[in-house]
Amino acid sequence: QSVLTQPPSVSAAPGQRVTISCSGSSSNIGNNFVSWYQQFPGAAPKLLIFENDKRPSGIPDRFTGSKSGTSAALGITGLQTGDEADYYCGTWDNSLSAVVFGGGTKLTVL
């Protein structure tokens, strides 16, 4: 059971938009920055979003992050088949003194 809650899977058609949610509490998302990671099968996770809504260099602006209260979200617009991957949210938890991750969301582009 992950500390952060994500939907196990989401799907949408090419060109459409999808949102992946990440729900936590005041000890984690509520008081810390959230990051999002993209992971392809057999590969290491890659940072997509940091500090809730910032993109590292090289990440297209089709990927956006947001946070409100104890929840965060990753939005992906103009979906491409190459976006099919697992997506994880992560942050620090002040009560656990631990990095916590969501259980991951598998994105399928139909």
Place this chain on the structure above:
Amino acid sequence: EVQLVESGGGLVKPGGSLRLSCLASGFTFNRYSMNWVRQAPGKGLEWVSSISGSSNFIYYGDSLKGRITTSRDTAKNSLYLQMDSLRPDDTAVYYCARGSSLGTYTPDYWGQGTLVTVSS
């Protein structure tokens, strides 16, 4: 360019030990916290341990607490994970990940991972 290269994984029998290493380059190593994160086959990411840049603060996840020791060597730009009393459910890819530039432990850059298989 930030690079993190893990090594030391392999096949070990239950009850055995392994020491993982992570060689860092492309950034000032002692200015960043570092993490170990693992991923069992077909499962999600599981945080294992974090260590501050100065090694003053070290945190462990419950799954491996008491069986692991995290350390770092600034002179060698290296992070280590000593794992003892390994169990079959410790089988996973172990990733080394840098803490973010804001000084928090939340990872930004990740290594390619090293596979640890615990089996008789």
